[in-house]
Amino acid sequence: MTLGPEWALDWTRLTAQAMTEHRAELIELDRQIGDGDHGENMFRGFSAVVAKLDALAEPPTTVGDVLKLVATTLMSTVGGAAGPLYGTAYLRAAKVTMVDDLDGAGVVAMLEAGLEGIVVRGKANPGEKTMVDAWTPAVAAAVAAARDGATPTEVLTAAAGAAEQGAKDTKDLLATKGRASYLGERSIGHIDPGATSSALVIRAAAETAARVAG
Amino acid sequence: MTLGPEWALDWTRLTAQAMTEHRAELIELDRQIGDGDHGENMFRGFSAVVAKLDALAEPPTTVGDVLKLVATTLMSTVGGAAGPLYGTAYLRAAKVTMVDDLDGAGVVAMLEAGLEGIVVRGKANPGEKTMVDAWTPAVAAAVAAARDGATPTEVLTAAAGAAEQGAKDTKDLLATKGRASYLGERSIGHIDPGATSSALVIRAAAETAARVAG
């Protein structure tokens, strides 16, 4: 089983659905330690992405085509910190997925490129209570799964579980990057919204992969 | 038994005490149908009056002297509608009490002059939900009592009871003068603050008269 452009479209639409469903939750998380807009930002961005997909004349021929469209749309509609960070992540991921089909190694490369994009833009290290703390364990889990010969679905499922755990674990961290850092010690005890939305993105990838895999 | 300047001083101090005690209540009444300052205004005014009394070099020789001091002090410290209205009431009352001692008829004349001052200034008729609705029945009761040969204390006690009833009865009235008139129908169901403070003033007169009378 490999993952192609059809999957990338499904993944993107399911992500948009997840952002709609979790809009209020992400707003609430951001309200606690940020400025309360993360859910609205992601919802606005992925709604725009879906509108773009609906208007596509030609079906995309590679995974990378889809991810590039997501990248540019998020960049121009999300704003805030999340816009450029997700935008760059998708852009970097697109560059390494300009292919028909992704195998396990291809999925790993995609996730690695995404994380790299976030780090290049935002310069956060793991442990600073940002989306990096979802992506870092996700990539590690993906790498480990692929090394064991896992299918793309298994790689993504491992990554999603690790991302969710990573997001949960941000609760005990002291924020030193992003808006939550202004709170100092008061940031401890709250889950990071960007890490949470990151886990939703990766979980959507795993779920749609599982559907494609049947 | 007659009432002299000593009584007028006692009356004024007891009125000040009543305004302190009922400050919050008068604010609350005014909050309901006005702008929430009547208690503060009366408190500020009578506190200033007491300060003036405390600083008097010579004891006043007539009731009118005391009332005139109250009049000018209220005029220059109360502000709002109540300042000029009470100021004029006391000023008119002072004019007819430039004597050593008041008998029943003298007390009636004083109350009549007070009411006249309020009406001259504010041009309200009875039934418009203002302080006139405390003073009008008070004067009527005072006139009736004096006609029956009552003592000054009895005259004031009758007036005080009627003023209190008059103030209570403002509850069912539609305001057509003063700030409460802006509420239209919504003014019904609330007691007028100025009528309430008027009843406090007249009750203080009666109580201090009873003390003097022994």
Place this chain on the structure above:
Amino acid sequence: MQKGISVKKLINDPQSVVAESVEGFGLAHADVVEIRTDPLYVLRVGGAVTGKVGLVSGGGSGHEPLHAGFVGHGMLDAAVPGAVFTSPTPDQIAPALIAADGGAGVVAIVKNYTGDVLNFETAAELAEAEGTQVRSVIVNDDVAVEDSLYTAGRRGVAGTVAVEKIAGAAAARGADLDAVVAVAEKVIANVRTMGVALSACTVPHAGRPSFDLTDDEIEIGIGIHGEPGRHRIAAAPADAITEMLLTPVVDDLALASGEKVLLLVNGMGGTPLSELYIVYRQARSLLEARGVEVSRSLVGNYVTSLEMQGASVTVLRLDDELTTLWDAPVHTAALRW
């Protein structure tokens, strides 16, 4: 207690709010005003201008920047602040009238409230006794107060700014006492306002909100003293609320297609500027739909009610004279061009 209400304030002693605030105001704006204490009033820096008609206004505090923020060149010569929501007293007003007199007499601009009218009346008598000629105009632009037979008459609200600006410009360019009174009366005859509150306000000494409003109610036809309005309705979109405010204003003015107006959207103190522009946008579009041209505009917090959330819509019918006077230079703490 309902939402929308704060009883917390950046104040020290509630009794000294006005004195401290006016002191700070005087220090911050020493280029245009000077403060007189005991009795307290705000005077144009340098005092009366010889030969010019003086302009004085005043009223309860809590409506800032009204009136002190409009003292300076081309507007008021003096402003008299009372306690919060309480008209000042004659012994404050009279010295201000006298200080504003440059020998050509003084016009007192009084908002139509029993307290203001009575206290200014007495003050005018006192000032006249000292040789200052005083004429008063009564501002009563609030169309929420419908029938003056059954009320103390219409209230003076945000339209006061237009009266002060335009009469101030007339006085600045040398109009005599009669002429200044005439132009002030002309503004008063042609200006109407209607307001809405989304929340109440809290008078410092009261310590609790001026009225109670649940989360899905608003008050239509409010004044500027935290008093409840004429009626209470369910919360509604800004465009619908704006129409409820504008319609009685336009009807009362009997505005016809082709006329020009000044449109003033005034904040009550606690509403973000961004929301005032949303109201302005709709009010302007409704006026234009009636063929009325919005040729001058003012949007901001000018006649407030402490931290109340809400707004009022004011329309002034303009002709060439009023437009020229509105455009004339002004330099005060709160209005400058």
Place this chain on the structure above:
Amino acid sequence: MQKGISVKKLINDPQSVVAESVEGFGLAHADVVEIRTDPLYVLRVGGAVTGKVGLVSGGGSGHEPLHAGFVGHGMLDAAVPGAVFTSPTPDQIAPALIAADGGAGVVAIVKNYTGDVLNFETAAELAEAEGTQVRSVIVNDDVAVEDSLYTAGRRGVAGTVAVEKIAGAAAARGADLDAVVAVAEKVIANVRTMGVALSACTVPHAGRPSFDLTDDEIEIGIGIHGEPGRHRIAAAPADAITEMLLTPVVDDLALASGEKVLLLVNGMGGTPLSELYIVYRQARSLLEARGVEVSRSLVGNYVTSLEMQGASVTVLRLDDELTTLWDAPVHTAALRW
């Protein structure tokens, strides 16, 4: 829910708040600005001035009058409004940078938030690719954020007004790109701010307040996005709060006796002007007690946080150059002299 919070707003659809508000703003101030839609930004009327360095700022909405209120003569050439509390996107910012370019390059004034910095960074690249020379300055005046090693660095708050005014005056009198950047950096190096919130604010789409505060608590060290502050204390008198705000500002600037400053007391949107003057009075008196001369002042709502109740105190160390530039003529919707 706690007091001090309203979720009621004078808006229509929460999604269209910014577009409608900016549209109204453009209509009300057509003498100084023009509005571009799709992408949305606010441009000085007539566009770029040939030969003049362009000045562009922007950021999330909800801080009105910042930034659009400062577009005009002698200040900004363009402002880019994002969604409420959300930095605008590069595809909005880049066209604004290009439109503000009169051939002498453009200075982008960016408040120090991760989102603003990243989006302006990308936009600058896009504009440079189109031939517009862009230099950025990062405003970070908020002393509440203590240690930039452990944070995203100090935030840009009310001091932004001083940067925009002074850099704008430099550009207006013909300074070149390097010189405008240099004077902006000089302001940034000499301006510090600290804020307090008495209540939270409500972002339209969130529908509930940005944080919870009981009736006797206040937040010290807040930003301008409704975020909680560094710590929470019991409500206190204005004089005490003002001292808590001013002291870290003065200490951080290491102000010495004999120095001159601009003192800016900025309201967060929902605090009455009268209270800002009470804060100003005390801040000024504390500065004077240290021998610091307050030679320029600004009091009002300039960098707000929707309808939040609270204030910030900003001090800018002045020399002759900065004073002259501060005094230079300005004509924008929100600042004019």
